[in-house]
Amino acid sequence: MAIQTLDVATIRKDFPIFETGIAYLxxxxxxxxxxxxxxxxxxxFEKFNSNIHRAAYRIAEExxxxxxxxxxxxxxxxxxxxxxxxxxxxxxxxxxxxxxYSWGRKxxxxxxxxxxxxxxxxxxxxxxxxxxxxxGAQIEYVDIxxxxxxxxxxxxxLLKRGPKLVAFNLVSNAxxxxxxxxxxxxxxxxxxxxxxxxxxxxTPHQPVDVRALGCDFYAFSGHKMLGPTxxxxxxxxxxxxxxxxxxxxGGDMIKTVRIEGTTYHDLPWxxxxxxxxxxxxxxxGAAVDYLSGLGMDAVRxxxxxxxxxxxxxxxxxxxxxxxxxxxxxxxxxxxxALEGIHPHDLATIADRDQVCLRAGHHCAMPLMTRLGIxxxxxxxxxxxxxxxxxxxxxxxxKEAQRxxx
Amino acid sequence: xxTADDQFYREYILDHYKNPxxxxxxxxxxxxxxxxxxxxxxxxxxxxxxxxxxxxxxRFHGRGCAISQASASLLTERLKGLPLEEAKKINxxxxxxxxxxxxxxxxxxxxxxxxxxxxxxxxxxADEDEE
Numbered sequence: 001m002a003i004q005t006l007d008v009a010t011i012r013k014d015f016p017i018f019e020t021g022i023a024y025l026x027x028x029x030x031x032x033x034x035x036x037x038x039x040x041x042x043x044x045f046e047k048f049n050s051n052i053h054r055a056a057y058r059i060a061e062e063x064x065x066x067x068x069x070x071x072x073x074x075x076x077x078x079x080x081x082x083x084x085x086x087x088x089x090x091x092x093x094x095x096x097x098x099x100x101y102s103w104g105r106k107x108x109x110x111x112x113x114x115x116x117x118x119x120x121x122x123x124x125x126x127x128x129x130x131x132x133x134x135x136g137a138q139i140e141y142v143d144i145x146x147x148x149x150x151x152x153x154x155x156x157x158l159l160k161r162g163p164k165l166v167a168f169n170l171v172s173n174a175x176x177x178x179x180x181x182x183x184x185x186x187x188x189x190x191x192x193x194x195x196x197x198x199x200x201x202x203t204p205h206q207p208v209d210v211r212a213l214g215c216d217f218y219a220f221s222g223h224k225m226l227g228p229t230x231x232x233x234x235x236x237x238x239x240x241x242x243x244x245x246x247x248x249x250g251g252d253m254i255k256t257v258r259i260e261g262t263t264y265h266d267l268p269w270x271x272x273x274x275x276x277x278x279x280x281x282x283x284x285g286a287a288v289d290y291l292s293g294l295g296m297d298a299v300r301x302x303x304x305x306x307x308x309x310x311x312x313x314x315x316x317x318x319x320x321x322x323x324x325x326x327x328x329x330x331x332x333x334x335x336x337a338l339e340g341i342h343p344h345d346l347a348t349i350a351d352r353d354q355v356c357l358r359a360g361h362h363c364a365m366p367l368m369t370r371l372g373i374x375x376x377x378x379x380x381x382x383x384x385x386x387x388x389x390x391x392x393x394x395x396x397x398k399e400a401q402r403x404x405x
Numbered sequence: 406x407x408t409a410d411d412q413f414y415r416e417y418i419l420d421h422y423k424n425p426x427x428x429x430x431x432x433x434x435x436x437x438x439x440x441x442x443x444x445x446x447x448x449x450x451x452x453x454x455x456x457x458x459x460x461x462x463x464r465f466h467g468r469g470c471a472i473s474q475a476s477a478s479l480l481t482e483r484l485k486g487l488p489l490e491e492a493k494k495i496n497x498x499x500x501x502x503x504x505x506x507x508x509x510x511x512x513x514x515x516x517x518x519x520x521x522x523x524x525x526x527x528x529x530x531a532d533e534d535e536e
Contacts, residue, residue, distance in 0.1 A: 374446020
């Protein structure tokens, strides 16, 4: 079947925010949300607002059904084997912290090796640093080559030392690098490691199949994929999740509580203590529906076209340095620097033209240190991005160069 | 839009960014202090030579955005020759007033980084004196 292309003009009509006239180039940070998502949330608030899993009246049943329906949508979206493997969390950060706490405290021992990469986001570094400090474990980081791609030879060497855990992002949020995740997971599994893949930047932008990927854990956020903030997913292989202790404890994650002791709820609810982000989870379900309707192959094809266009447009500008691999090997993220102009000054000037551009270390300070720069400017794209927004970015860059000349 | 940008990055701010005053290091300073703003990688450090309670000489060094560096340059001009006790009284509004532009909440830390260097540096010396 031929890949459908996206009808961006029609898509943009679903996003009222574009009526403000902004050029939004910060979707790797958080995406915009279509009416279908906000509408699903509003419907919950206005028509069946109530708590889930508890009450016997009709609107609570409706809320529970809608809330749980997202689980099957997500399962199908990432091709997990069972909805028992789909745990609702606030986002990628909470998902990784959950694994570091519930799996890590049980399985990481003194002297164990944890392998991360220099491309990782702070949320896939700091939880492991805390765990390693507590357990006396060791962390090694896979470096990048001059093209901004992970050094697979170095990973292979580290795997010979038998790491307990290998964790990395499928797509780098700071440079857009698409890592060869399937090969990396296969090699790490062969070496006996448990593998966590940070899918925050991949799930919104390309087809994901966790079973084909073969990882043990996969984490992502709803708010980067057209959903609201506060709802994300931890996928975990069932036998691992079964063996793990709860992360948060309290209401709704138990079967029975007695003074003598407590039995925990079945998967996935064992990991979902307290009143949940019900509207947000329903919104995430609507976002998955929206993306499934577009088709993730079409989403990737559109972003590749935009990324190629942006890459070429930016390459033509004097005094501009691009970081990371060529468009075919990267997601819709372009990090760059301008000679003599700090990224924050560029972002301020772009903002005057209603161009929303990210400037900073992108929660990847080890990578910035590795590149020898304090920060970059970053443009990132999504289903609604059109070439005219890239043209506006180029105009802003030239304006900044004129001002700072 | 261009005029708004020109106003924001007023001539003299760009001038202080491109041609920073009192830039460099002092040998054997009486006070030396550096602060950074990890969020954007701005760094500002200042060296002071203090004689009879007066800032006799001052240099700053650093890197970062135009706002942070111009703010530091402007502040050194003001500090040179000023009694340390007077320098301690310089506040946020003084620094922002000197810049003379509207600073958005996102950039306020850039604008005030040099003031932080002054405050921590100046009070640090006072502590040493008491010891």
